[in-house]
Amino acid sequence: MxxxxxxxxxxxxxxxxxxxxxxxxxxxxxxxxxxxxxxxxxxxxxxxxxxxxxxxxxxxxxxxxxxxxxxxxxxxxxxxxxxxxESESSVIRRVSINPGEIPEPYIPIYQVAAGRYGVDWTVLAAIHQIETRFSTIKTMISSVGAIGHMQFMPVTFAAYGVDGNGDGKISPWNMEDAIYSAANYLAANNFSHDIRKAIWHYNHAEWYVNEVLATAASFSIKNN
The missing domain is CATH 1.10.287 (Helix Hairpins)
Incomplete structure (x- = not known):
């Protein structure tokens, strides 16, 4: 079977x-x-x-x-x-993406997801920026098989994916689902006790952890 x-x-x-x-x-x-x-x-x-x-x-x-x-x-x-x-792509096209800045319409999504799962919303934004440049890269399927807005491996998403927008479906291709799922995954990996280790589980590399934290710190300064 x-x-x-x-x-x-x-x-x-x-x-x-x-x-x-x-x-x-x-x-x-x-x-x-x-x-x-x-x-x-x-x-x-x-x-x-x-x-x-x-x-x-x-x-x-x-x-x-x-x-x-x-x-x-x-x-x-x-x-x-x-x-x-089509509708989701049109929303992304309407959002202005400036280097080093978070698209303003995405901020409430990060914040609500972060609040629900007890993580830092700037870390979610940093992961989104690093993984897919806020969903603007030409393809959102990586060479190793990670897919969607927040670049989940399908097996990982099957385990930690959640319905972020309440439409009764769970998909890594839906931005809210992907962001909420990233928050869920970080929380499941003890974000509240060890932020570095939780981010490390997202991508098993110290340089990645450092880049996420540095990006999140810059977002925090700009948005406070």
Missing amino acids: VNKLSVVSILTMILLFLGQEKIDAASLSELEQTKQQIEEERYNIKMELKRKNTPELVMKNSKLVAKENAYKMAIKYLEDDVKRT
Whole structure:
């Protein structure tokens, strides 16, 4: 039986294979076509299994089932996001991004999320700036598979993702969900007791921790 994390890992590979820079109808069409090919392959394997039930065929069928489930998950995931991509992208386009400054409309999101989870809102802003330049980078899928506004690995987001905007859905591609999830993740890693260690869990590198803290400190000075 394929567990949830295995399916999410396969989904990561699907997204990387597509190399997509945005969520769109073309991506959905490509996923649908591939899913159909997998279903056809599974049907052929099923027919072979009726003639000869070998361990090799059983294993191949199990892998195809996992792959098919991952594609179904990817399709549903992207279908939900296609509906809000246009409106969310238009909001981002309207926000003025000045180097070294936090976009003003984002500040209340950081502050409310920080208050809910007991973290520093300037740290959330710093992570957002460092990870995706406040969601303005061309693609929000990294070379190692981190995705969305706050660059979560899908497996991590599956464990710590929360519904930030109250729409009943949880997605790293929704800015509020991503920011609230980052706050949740920092809190879960004992931010209140060890800020450096909590940030380190976000990206296992001391230079990253130093950069986040320095950026957060500059934001704190400018916004007080």
